[in-house]
Amino acid sequence: EKQFNLKNITKVYPDHSGGTTALKNATLNFKTGEFIAILGKSGSGKSTLLNMLSGIDRPTSGEIIYDNRPLHSLTESALTAWRGKNIGIIFQFFQLIPTLTILENIILPMDLCSSYPTGNRKNIALDLLNQVEIGEHANKLPVDLSGGQQQRAAIARALANNPPFIVADEPTGNLDTYNANKVVELFRKMTDDGKTIIMVTHDTELAKLTDRIITIEDGIITSDLTSRCIN
Numbered sequence: 001e002k003q004f005n006l007k008n009i010t011k012v013y014p015d016h017s018g019g020t021t022a023l024k025n026a027t028l029n030f031k032t033g034e035f036i037a038i039l040g041k042s043g044s045g046k047s048t049l050l051n052m053l054s055g056i057d058r059p060t061s062g063e064i065i066y067d068n069r070p071l072h073s074l075t076e077s078a079l080t081a082w083r084g085k086n087i088g089i090i091f092q093f094f095q096l097i098p099t100l101t102i103l104e105n106i107i108l109p110m111d112l113c114s115s116y117p118t119g120n121r122k123n124i125a126l127d128l129l130n131q132v133e134i135g136e137h138a139n140k141l142p143v144d145l146s147g148g149q150q151q152r153a154a155i156a157r158a159l160a161n162n163p164p165f166i167v168a169d170e171p172t173g174n175l176d177t178y179n180a181n182k183v184v185e186l187f188r189k190m191t192d193d194g195k196t197i198i199m200v201t202h203d204t205e206l207a208k209l210t211d212r213i214i215t216i217e218d219g220i221i222t223s224d225l226t227s228r229c230i231n
């Protein structure tokens with residue numbers, strides 16, 4: 001069971017007038033199999049928090065410990081390799097590569113991480129596409145899929161290297177209610193398979209469908225509530 005701990009994380013973006021403190025002394029622990037919402041208004045520091053968690057950006061101070069190892073001890077290339085194997089990332093605007101088919105979009109992260117023998121990757125990718133119910137669209141280009149289908153493809157891509165943690169930045173922000181619920185349903189299934197989902201949202205109703213709601217206001221974690229009996 002992999003633990004993910006943030007200890008007193010502060011992030012200051014420098015500017016010409018003292019800087020913007022986007023995150024102030026955030027301390028959080030994530031466990032395997034949790035479905036977590038990070039709830040906050042625009043500009044409250046949600047994306048900054050996700051960037052710290054995924055090692056896309058580094059904190060100004062504080063420590064991030066993953067599986068008993070401090071992330072700041074990793075070089076830039078080691079951090080990239082770590083992210084590839086341990087964190088799946090889902091964006092609001094899908095960010096599929098438009099010139100690759102859906103199947104090729106899923107195989108690409110496997111190629112980058114060499115996580116499976118070359119000959120197995122296509123079948124693993126097809127299996128993931130079936131799990132998110134778009135197997136029949138494998139050979140289409142992203143532009144030929146609906147928004148909801150593209151986001152499901154992006155979820156399959158995030159699962160490509162079987163990472164224990166998935167971080168999703170407003171994954172339903174560009175979807176209608178039907179497709180937003182479909183995404184949450186898939187996340188729920190993934191947590192049942194032992195994945196940890198950390199989902200950023202400003203939608204309170206959506207947050208209520210998770211196990212734990214962390215509220216952030218002006219860079220400060222103001223509450224951290226478990227909304228179901230998950231033990």
Ligand code: ADP
Pocket residue numbers: 013014020021022040041042043044045046047048049
């Ligand atoms: P949210 O995701 O909740 O909308 P962000 O984490 O994007 O919030 O932003 C938090 C604060 O940090 C905001 O005041 C924003 O303007 C500022 N900020 C975010 N990214 C940068 C950056 N790269 N450079 C400077 N300021 C930034």
Ligand code: ADP
Pocket residue numbers: 133134148149176178179
């Ligand atoms: P596919 O099987 O091609 O992935 P979907 O899973 O998107 O298709 O759709 C499954 C069913 O849900 C279809 O009957 C479709 O009409 C319906 N549906 C799809 N998108 C929406 C939506 N935005 N609102 C309501 N119903 C939808």
